[in-house]
Amino acid sequence: MHRPARTLPLRFSTQTLLLQLGVVLLVVLLSTAVHAWLTYDRVGREAENQALTLARAVAADASIQADVLAISEREGTPPPSELRTGPLMAAAEATRLRTGALFVVITDETGLRLAHPDPARLGEKVSTDPSEALAGQEITTRNTGTLGPSAGAKVPVYGPGTDTVVGEVSVGYSMETVGQSLERDIGPVALTAAGALLAGVLASFLLRRRLQRLTLGLEPEEISTLVHDQVAVLQGVDDGVIGVSADGRISVFNAAARRLLDLPDLAGTPWASAPVPGQLKALTRADAAEADAIELVAGGRVVVASARKALHRREDLGWVVMLRDRTELQQLTRQLDAVGTMSTALRAQRHEFANQLHTIAGLMSIGQHQQARDYLAGLAATGPLKFPVDQAELLQDPYLQAFVGAKGVEADERGVTLRIGPETLIRGQVTEPQDVTTVLGNLIDNAVNAAVAGSSADRWVELEVLDEPHDDGGTLHIVVADSGDGLAPGTDAEAVFAEGYTTAAQSDGLDGAGLDGAGLDGAGLDGAGLNGAGLKGAALDRGTRRSGGQGLGLALARQLARRRGGEIKVLETGTQGGPGAVFMASLPRTTASTGARNTTAEKENNA
Template structure:
């Protein structure tokens, strides 16, 4: 047996529309029914009051009172023919004809009809109970008699000049007349109901359209799944995610973004007023190129950001800004560059070392022992290896020696001489090599770039490094001064993100334009600073930078150690 085709469930918006229409229709029908019932009751009460008024009028007529007393006082009831031609019948029929009542009935004290629209009913007992009226009370009634259903009233007839009840008058109006009146009144009720139903239907369609726009046509199950996925993805990734809605407000600000930008949750904050770097906001400007990456500093971190438009079909949902932390990557890159530079320098010096050994071996094989001893003395005085940095022995720390030697080789390859200034003296050992490498390396790299781009014939970079005591047993302070032969600095803020001394614009994502800003932030985080002592002039000499790095050197203030190192120097 072939499987029956699976029924496609109605969409949530369609279900909502049908439910709204059903509710509107039910409310309109109930309201109309209640309104019609209240109208019917009002017309019935009006008919009862009108019947009561007419019954009182007939019962208070002197001729009616006298005629009823005369018949009641006699023996038996007159024959129908006599009643038909009597004054009571004439009075009752006259009142009924003038008012349009269904009936006007007059009875004696026993309930026998003395006047009735149907002559055949004269002399008979009334079909409804007359006991209340015959006991002296006025009542309104709704019942069905010989002439059909009616709304009426019963009023006692008193003997002239006495409180003795001698009969009663019963007046009734047909409920069919009430129905006819209701039919006339039902037209505006129906029109009102139809208008309310139409308005409700229109509003339901508008709500359905708005609901589909707000939910982007998604079903509740899909929305729930998306919410769970969003929470799992946004809180599970290491990248920062900032969502900017089409109305300019931040809709998403995940934990990674809060950590990178050092901000609380900014969801709901206008993007234009958010306390984030201006370069980050510039990514979402109308003229910004989608997908371009920019680097900037925030909270001591080097961040890379990019932004893309979020679209659903043709609907613009805003922007998605992605943040990536490149701080550790850049630090590792700088360390690898330093290691690679030193490796290159060592490979270059290996040939010189081999040549020195061959020379020494030649002296020995020729028996020229005096020349060999003199050659070894010169090697002992200058060192077996020679970096292109003079007076490297002023740096007692091997890490600084190796790093500056590697930077000297790198500068020499670009035609720049790296030299140590006359005030250089480091007697301690570096205890924070990563921070020192970051600051010193950035300053030297910028100075080399400036020297290469300068117009001076002699290209050089001079570095002075001096250690100082920290006090109270704390690590000492390293003072660094870097000067170059370039054409000086422009009037711009050289510590601003994006500035580069290479003569080329900073390329997004390449790490350029952040060195000086990152060096200053790192130094200030340690309680020091990086400042410009001289901005330099065109044609040289160039700029002079000074860096102060507290807590980065140890042993420099040890008198015994200093004495031994003074002897060595």
């Protein structure tokens, strides 16, 4: 069966255009009708006033007053033939013809016509009520009489020199004459209405085009769907999204962006004055390349930001700035670096283990069994591993022992001595190893790099750690000094904490490529060599990270410290030839008294 073709609904912009045209047409018609009515009423009132003025003039004529009084004093009314040739008829007709009035009627005190344009009506009662005029009142009227519709007036006629009403004068102007006057006035009104209608139509078309441009040609249903999709997508993704409209205002600032930048909702704020990092604003400059991506530290997080131009067909919609959280990746990188550091420590001990095994084998081969047993006893007493850190015994916390010990091995491989200062005193245990090792690792790495690059022949890094107990968690104070050449002359001490500031070349550190499986076989390194007091996984958690010259380490460490209520600052800028710069960090609520480890540390130890 043939189905009739389905009629497509009109587009929203077309419906809006038709509605606007209908409204404009209705408004123009109503305005024209009201204006025409007001004009008609005005012309009618002018005719009434003109009739009243003429009626007063006729009623005030002394000869007419005398003639009306004479007729009123006679017995009965004169016959029509006498009235037709009388002075009243002549005066009334002369006035009517001279003024263009429809009629000028004179009556006696009873309302009988003494003068009328139609002589056949003489002597008859007037068709309209004359009682008000005969009672001494002046009135204006609009009614239909024997001569047709008219706008007129009635005025009493007084006897000469008396207050006695002896008759009345009625004057009227034809409403057809009023209509002719209206026709003369209605022309400009019609032209004005036509102009208003044309302007309304033109404005409607312009509004339709603007509406299409603003809605990008989308229907309301499509816009509603897009809004729902936008909310679902923007609030559901972990990436931060910032939309900057073409006029320079922030149109989108999703929850992830607020979280990553640690800012309130900035939607509607001018992009130029928004309190966002300057690096983000630089991405949206006209000369910025869309492929550029930057790393920055914001809200204690490492954020990767990129910007893309938003276009719809050929229309420029502004910019979209994407923010991705790389903090977790950085933490994983630091974990991997920590594992690499531990591997470096193990490789450094490989030769020592091999020598010890050769010594034992030699003693056994020549029959010196007792000396071999004594040698083994000595090894058991000292342990299989020995970190090259001076005064390492001052660090009583196992986290710090293992972490600083591994850093000491790494520093020793680069020709730098890591030593613990004599003022070091740790009475509690570290409860936040991730934050502590992040800050401590960055400071030690920077110090080692500075010592390696320094001009002093004696390369060293000195670390002092002191914990200050509090009821809500102790504060860990860290001081790191080195033998480098210090900060460059004229360098602001605060500048080193700026994002992107670095003086380090790409690190030549020890990666895991040199540690193949043959070097770490089970015979050389058994599980007893990595006991809980030595290198545990928790100690080498996310704290260490090779300096790659990215200029984010100190900035991230300072934000982390400040987020905990602490601080990192430069105590001394150092001198050329050494000693180098001295950094101090304070980390509140990162230690606790012995036995008060936090849940995270317990889980790591159990693992």
